[in-house]
Amino acid sequence: MSRGxxxxxxxxxxxxxxxxxxxxxxxxxxxxxxxxxxxxxxFMTLDLxxxxxxxxxxxxxxxxxxxxxxFSVTCWNARSVYDACRLLKRIVPNAFVVVGxxxxxxxxxxxxxxxxSIDAVVRGEGxxxxxxxxxxxxxxxxxxxxxxxxxxxxxxIVSGSDRALIGDLDAIPSPYLTGVLEPVEGTAYIxxxxxxxxxxGYCFEGKGFGRLRSFSKERVQTEIEFLASTAGLxxxxxxxxxxxxxxxxxxxxxxxxxPYARRGVRLHTIEVDIERIGADEAALLRRAGVxxxxxxxxxxxxxxxxxxxxTFDRDRFVAGVEALRAEGISVECxxxxxxxxxxxxxxxxxxxxxxxxxxxxxxxxxxHVLPGTDLWQRCGEVGLAFDPAPPHEVISTGxxxxxxxxxxxxxxxxxxxxxxxxx
Amino acid sequence: MLVFCxxxxxxxxxxxxxxxxxxxxxxxxxxxELGERIDSALRTVPDAGVLLSxxxxxxxxxxxxxxxxxxxxxxxxxxxxxxxxxxxxxxxARELVRSGVRVVEVTFLGSSAQAHDALATTPGAFxxxxxxxxxxxxAADALGIRxxxxxxxxxxxxxxxxxxxxxxxxxxxxxxxISLACDPTxxxxxSVDWVRAACDTGIVNRVxxxxxxxxxxxxxxxxxxxxxxxxxxxxxx
Numbered sequence: 130m131s132r133g134x135x136x137x138x139x140x141x142x143x144x145x146x147x148x149x150x151x152x153x154x155x156x157x158x159x160x161x162x163x164x165x166x167x168x169x170x171x172f173m174t175l176d177l178x179x180x181x182x183x184x185x186x187x188x189x190x191x192x193x194x195x196x197x198x199x200f201s202v203t204c205w206n207a208r209s210v211y212d213a214c215r216l217l218k219r220i221v222p223n224a225f226v227v228v229g230x231x232x233x234x235x236x237x238x239x240x241x242x243x244x245x246s247i248d249a250v251v252r253g254e255g256x257x258x259x260x261x262x263x264x265x266x267x268x269x270x271x272x273x274x275x276x277x278x279x280x281x282x283x284x285x286i287v288s289g290s291d292r293a294l295i296g297d298l299d300a301i302p303s304p305y306l307t308g309v310l311e312p313v314e315g316t317a318y319i320x321x322x323x324x325x326x327x328x329x330g331y332c333f334e335g336k337g338f339g340r341l342r343s344f345s346k347e348r349v350q351t352e353i354e355f356l357a358s359t360a361g362l363x364x365x366x367x368x369x370x371x372x373x374x375x376x377x378x379x380x381x382x383x384x385x386x387x388p389y390a391r392r393g394v395r396l397h398t399i400e401v402d403i404e405r406i407g408a409d410e411a412a413l414l415r416r417a418g419v420x421x422x423x424x425x426x427x428x429x430x431x432x433x434x435x436x437x438x439x440t441f442d443r444d445r446f447v448a449g450v451e452a453l454r455a456e457g458i459s460v461e462c463x464x465x466x467x468x469x470x471x472x473x474x475x476x477x478x479x480x481x482x483x484x485x486x487x488x489x490x491x492x493x494x495x496x497h498v499l500p501g502t503d504l505w506q507r508c509g510e511v512g513l514a515f516d517p518a519p520p521h522e523v524i525s526t527g528x529x530x531x532x533x534x535x536x537x538x539x540x541x542x543x544x545x546x547x548x549x550x551x552x
Numbered sequence: 553m554l555v556f557c558x559x560x561x562x563x564x565x566x567x568x569x570x571x572x573x574x575x576x577x578x579x580x581x582x583x584x585e586l587g588e589r590i591d592s593a594l595r596t597v598p599d600a601g602v603l604l605s606x607x608x609x610x611x612x613x614x615x616x617x618x619x620x621x622x623x624x625x626x627x628x629x630x631x632x633x634x635x636x637x638x639x640x641x642x643x644x645a646r647e648l649v650r651s652g653v654r655v656v657e658v659t660f661l662g663s664s665a666q667a668h669d670a671l672a673t674t675p676g677a678f679x680x681x682x683x684x685x686x687x688x689x690x691a692a693d694a695l696g697i698r699x700x701x702x703x704x705x706x707x708x709x710x711x712x713x714x715x716x717x718x719x720x721x722x723x724x725x726x727x728x729x730i731s732l733a734c735d736p737t738x739x740x741x742x743s744v745d746w747v748r749a750a751c752d753t754g755i756v757n758r759v760x761x762x763x764x765x766x767x768x769x770x771x772x773x774x775x776x777x778x779x780x781x782x783x784x785x786x787x788x789x
Contacts, residue, residue: 473776484553487599487628535755536776543729543760544781547554550654550700550728551629 136170136267139195141213143179143186143206149311150176151318151368152201152230152255154304159256161309162302165264174309179205183212191220197263199251202230204497207519211244218246225266229255231333232519235501237279241286248272249280254323254338256301258292298323298344303352315363316397317356321349321382325370329427330437330503331465331496334370341374350385357389364395364420372399372422373410383413390418398423398461403449404442411452421459421489424449429482430475433468436511438503443482450488459489466537467496467523469504469511476529476537480544491548493541495534496523555600555783556631556655557593561586561618562607568706569661569671572735580607583614587621593787594625601629601655603784610638610648619651631655631782633704637677639684646691649699655782656688657702657731663717671710685725700728702782707734707765712743715750723757729781730754734765744770751777 140157142150157172173193177186186209190198198217200210214226229251233240237250249272251258258277265275273280277292295301304310305317322343325335356362365386373379386396396419403424406414414422426441428434434441450460462483466476483491498505498515508515512527525531562580590602602622609615609632622630632648636658639645648656658681662668668678685701692699703722707715715732722730732750734743747763751774754761762780763771771777 477776477779481553532755532773533776536774539755539758540760540776540779540781542758544553546698546728547655547700547781549698551698552623552627552652552654 136166136197136263137193137195138170138172138197138199138263139190139193140172140174140199140201141186141190141210142174142176142201143181143209143213144176145205146178146180147314147316148176149313149318150174150201151304151310151320153199154310155301156199156201156229156255156259158302158304158307158309160260160263161307163260163264166260166267169267170263179209181209183209183216186213187216187220190217195221195224197225197227197266199259200226200228200230202228202232204232204499204520207232211247214244214246225249225272227251227259227262229259232500235333235505237288238286241279241281249278252277252279252288253292254294257295294338294340294342296342298342299348303348303355305352305356312356312359312362315361316366317359317362317364318366318368319349319352319356320344320368322369322374326374327370328438328503330439330507331427331468331499333499333501346381353385353389357392357394362394364397365418366397367399370400371402372419373401373405373414376410379410379413379417383417386417390416394418395420397421400424401449403453403460404440404445406449406452408452408455411456411458414453414458415456419458421461422453423461423463423492425463426479426483427463427465428468428471428475429479430468430471432470433475434470436470437468447486450486454489461490461492462486462488463492463494464541465494465496466541467526467529467534469513469526470528471526472528473533473537480541484544484548491545493538493545495538497521498523553779553781553783554629555597555785556603556629557590557597557600557787558603558605558784559586559589559593559622559787560606561604561609561612568659569708569710570673571671571710572708580612583612583617583621586618587625589787590618590622590625590627593785594627596787597785598626599628600785601631602627603631603633603655603657603782605633608633608635608637610634610644616647616651619653623652629654631657633657633659634684635659635672635677636681636684637674639687640680642687642691645684645687646695649688649691649695649697654698655700655702656684657704658685658727659704659706660718660722661706662711662714663721667711667714667718682725685727689726701726703727703730705730705732707732707738707743707747709735709738709742712738712746715746716753719750719753719759719761720757723754723759727759729760729762731780731782732761732763732765734763736765738765740767740770744772747771748774 140153142153227249234252273282273287276289279288324341401422464479498521514524661671665678751761763777
């Protein structure tokens with residue numbers, strides 16, 4: 130790479146329409162505040178639609194003449210990212226191409242084997258590792274020595290040791306308070322903690338980290354107050370895996386959000402443990418301005434639930450939906466088609482269960498066997514066959530063959546279409 | 553899954569093959585009687601939808617009032633079964649969506665004007681039905697209202713071999729699902745391969761095809777196609 134006076138860093142997010150990458154916002158805010166890079170590195174973020182032609186992604190990135198290009202990779206944008214990287218390496222051959230995110234971190238070495246245009250993978254939490262990688266590159270040192278990085282060394286692929294998690298999340302500057310990120314179309318995405326209390330076999334929300342870490346209440350409150358004062362802000366979207374993590378936390382968040390909820394600011398599709406919601410909790414959610422929540426059950430089949438390490442109490446689930454409905458909060462019930470252990474009859478029973486509940490919205494998705502998840506690691510044991518290429522869609526299970534899975538997918542779409550067609 | 557109470561607005565007369573057709577349709581049932589049937593059905597099956605079937609419900613002179621009654625009685629969804637003829641008029645399609653109808657099931661007998669019109673004995677019937685599907689979808693988009701347009705095929709021995717092509721044609725029209733209502737007297741040995749091929753055509757085009765009127769086991773490894781997102785519930789008059 131060229132070593133000019135300023136290291137130009139392009140951060141690229143290929144997002145669903147209307148989204149901005151919060152992950153890249155954190156990475157950039159952290160890097161901009163780091164004294165090791167101060168005055169030496171300049172940052173530019175490109176948030177593009179995932180459907181943009183990779184040639185145009187490369188065109189936009191190349192125009193920045195970057196020394197380093199960083200992509201945030203999920204199962205949904207991986208193919209587009211890889212296409213863009215392949216082109217970029219030919220257009221800007223001296224640029225150092227680095228990727229991070231849940232799609233690549235657990236399979237860093239495989240990614241570098243399969244994608245020769247990528248120079249390094251950041252594993253795990255990205256903020257500190259990316260700063261140290263940039264600092265290392267500035268000094269002309271080898272990237273593979275950096276903790277949390279997998280990179281190339283003389284034709285080999287080498288992984289530095291794992292990096293410990295950031296202990297104090299408040300050490301990461303807010304991308305909003307630092308002006309790195311702005312609300313999009315009246316919506317701001319907020320993260321109040323990292324990790325997940327659950328260990329569902331198909332999910333990488335916890336990213337393999339064994340504990341929960343929270344931003345301080347003061348930090349969250351400051352961020353919310355700042356965003357709520359932004360002109361045109363209409364809604365918050367909390368990306369926390371469980372909004373009603375504890376009763377205390379729910380009460381606190383309801384209190385923080387209450388004045389904005391009274392002004393009409395709404396919270397959409399927050400994820401909740403619905404079986405822990407009664408009339409009081411539903412009222413707190415209403416007070417916080419929650420308009421809609423997203424929840425399971427993902428499956429009603431006992432075998433699948435056990436294999437995925439999930440619990441499901443039908444009566445409590447129904448009670449939760451009814452409590453929320455009584456407060457005028459719409460519930461999106463999610464089912465996953467293709468979980469190990471589920472028969473076709475189990476999937477149909479799940480569809481009947483959620484349709485009869487009439488929660489407000491249904492979401493039926495095919496299982497994606499994501500890198501790093503428990504099901505990815507135990508796929509042979511539980512009888513899962515899946516596409517090794519992202520987004521890793523399930524091909525067959527021990528209980529449902531390829532053709533019936535495709536039939537259930539199409540049927541699930543029809544059920545959703547018909548469900549939505551209502552008064 | 554989504555339960556609809558079947559409320560025939562007349563006792564016969566749905567579009568069907570002229571060679572299989574029975575007696576002429578009697579007149580429509582009065583709105584007073586239909587209103588009572590709707591109330592009674594929703595008392596029996598609370599939170600259900602209402603399907604207005606039988607004689608082409610779009611021809612009922614008081615359809616608007618009927619829809620209003622069903623909505624007022626608490627129907628979660630209102631569906632309507634039709635030949636699609638009246639929906640060839642875009643204004644009628646828009647008014648239908650505006651009135652509260654959320655599922656429109658249009659009956660087809662074949663994959664082309666030639667095949668459909670010959671069995672329906674109405675020249676131009678296929679083209680008007682296809683225009684009806686397009687008009688309802690366009691009206692729903694324009695009004696920002698979710699409406700599911702379903703294709704319904706009454707399957708008899710006279711249109712059996714055209715079934716896969718009919719499903720293909722309906723998929724091209726953008727229907728949300730297709731219901732194959734098979735004549736129960738069809739010989740399964742003659743029908744099964746065509747019905748299975750029609751199901752596969754739906755899957756390849758990502759449109760769900762449900763099959764009724766065939767005996768248990770006839771669908772073999774396509775048995776999932778016996779499941780319909782819509783469960784029609786017959787409520788005694």
